[in-house]
Every structure is written in C-alpha cells, then in structure tokens.
Amino acid sequence: MALNFLKPTYSVESVYDLSVAELKAQGIKAVLTDLDNTLLAWNNPDGTPELHQWLSELKSAGIEVVVVSNNTWDRVEKAVSDLDVEYTAWSLKPLPRGILKVLKQNQWQKDEVLMVGDQMLTDVWAAHLAGVPSVLVKQLIESDMWQTWLNRSLEKLAKKIIYRKNETLIWHKSFADAVKAKEINGN
Template identity: 50%
Template sequence: MVSGFKPTWMVTNIYDLTPGQLKANGVRAVLTDLDNTLIAWNNPDGTPELRHWLTLLEMADIQVIVVSNNSRARVDRAVAPFELPYIQRALKPLPWGLNRALHRWHLRRDEVVMVGDQLLTDVWAAHHSGVRSVLVKPILKSDAWITKGNRLLEKVVMWRLRHDYPELTWQEDLDERQKH
C-alpha cells in the first residue's frame, strides 16, 4: 500500500524544475498544487522567483495548470496575476481533479507531471490518475490548520517509504539516472 505514496521524483523546490529537464522527460504540462508548492499558503501574491519560473516555462511552451483543493475564490485570487488556468475543488487525493485537467486541456498522462508538497494528497492523486509526480518540500514550515493532521500522517508514511525504498532521496533536478 505504501507504494501509492511513492513519488516519481523528490525535488527540493518547484523552481528547480527547469524547462530543459522537463522537456528531457517528455513533460509538456505541469500540474501543480497551489499552497506551499507554488506559493506560500499565507501569501497569495507569489514572488519574483515564481514570476521568473513561470516565464521560463511559458517561453519553453510548457503549460502550468494549478490543481487545488481550494475554493474557486481562493484559487482565482491567487492565480489571477499570473493568468494561470486551474481546477478548483480538485478533491485530491481522489484523481478526479487531475483527470479533469487532462481532459480539459487534451493532455496525455505521459506528458504531464503533478507537483505538490504532500504525499497524502498530491502524490496519491498523481499515482491514481496515472501521471508522474514530483514531491517538493513545502515553501513554509507552517501550514494552514486543515493540513496539519496530514503532515503528522505523512511523517509515518515517509518513514515507511524510506525504509522500503532507500534510494528515495531529495534531488536538485530530474536527472533520469536518479529516477525512482
């Protein structure tokens, strides 16, 4: 059962995913969680680093689509300055939101990667929708109250993953030789 939580890659930060690495792995679209992955959960305005990363991906013709469990109002407020498409109320860990994004934007599962900071929602949803996943470290050490319980369970799951898959380590990029 723990294998359903095993990410394809573990990369320290979403901004470490370069267009070259993504293209080398056949990625045409990045599905991304919002809070503590793309932006800090308590700062919906993003950062200059985020704007730079989004510009690089746009120039490389790699689409970024937010897939969030948040409400339409919350996601719209956060992504409006970046003009990013999104799926709100994605119901992760269910694969529904990811499958909806694949269908809406006519994407194949093998050309998509889901990036998120939670094993129990983002990675599980990716695994069950048949897309590769990138687990990133949360932008902030703190979380919204609704996420705190998941973080406790996640520690147990991560311990088990590392026990069963000792090669599972944090990376700086998507180097295929380190693919898990």
C-alpha cells in the first residue's frame, strides 16, 4: 500500500484512552508521547486535570511516560516541569533518533513501548522507522503552532491516499478496541 509508513498501528481518540489495564494487557512498559496537541494543548502549558490523573495512574502502575518532542530543550523542560515525566527534545521526528535514544537509555524492547502522537508525518513515521508500534490520536485542539500547518496539509492528502478504498481511519474509544480491530482486520 502506498504510504504505509504513515499508517498508524492503532488509532484512539485521545492519549487518555490508553488505560493502565489495557496497556498492561499488551505488555507495555512505557508510553512515549509527543508533546504539543497530544499530551498538552500547545496553548495550555498547565495541562488538564484529566492529564494529571492519567499520568498519576500510569506512574502508580509502573508504566513510564516519556515525552519525545521536536521542540527545543527549554520549551519541553518548561512544559513538562510539573508533570514528573522524562523527556527528550530536538528529536527531529520523523527521524527515529529520539525514540531510539529513549529505548537505549531505559533498556526497553521495541514491543514494550508505544509512540503516541497527533501527526502521521512526524510521530507515526518516526515510530515506524524506529520499529515501535504507533498510536495516532486526535489533536487536542484544532489550532496548531504556526510551524505545523504544512504537516497538517500534507497529512490530509496522505489520509486520502491511504484510506481511499474500503478502508477508513477509525477512532477507537479505547486501546483494547483498537487492538481488537487490528487483530480482526489484520492491518
């Protein structure tokens, strides 16, 4: 299939749909996540109560959350300073270097992590290049940082090509539903 490298392994509506029980059932030890419009709305640096609750639940269960961002070190450090999560910046996604760096530092296997993000051209592609499963989520808010408009435009075109026949991008309400759909459909 054309552009297969942009097709996510799974798709869920939100990062918050990745529950502890569902992650543990799949043997996931860590969630690697994009920052802007995935974990935090780019214009809301404090996050939401739902975000803090989700992070607390994962931490209590021993599941690590690591931000893998293309932003500067200063920007990412400032954004995650109250979240108690690891991070790496200047990841240069879609290059896999940020993901591979985190895997090596923590000695995680590729099947023990998920890379979660709201963009196919950066997050999903980087996950494929790193050999880790990807989870595409809906962007938290419709507006983006100005640098992202080109990616969003190209992504719309890519979605039309990837999902043009009988297949559609389905947003699942839970990770378990996304896993089940992949098992049934085989893709």
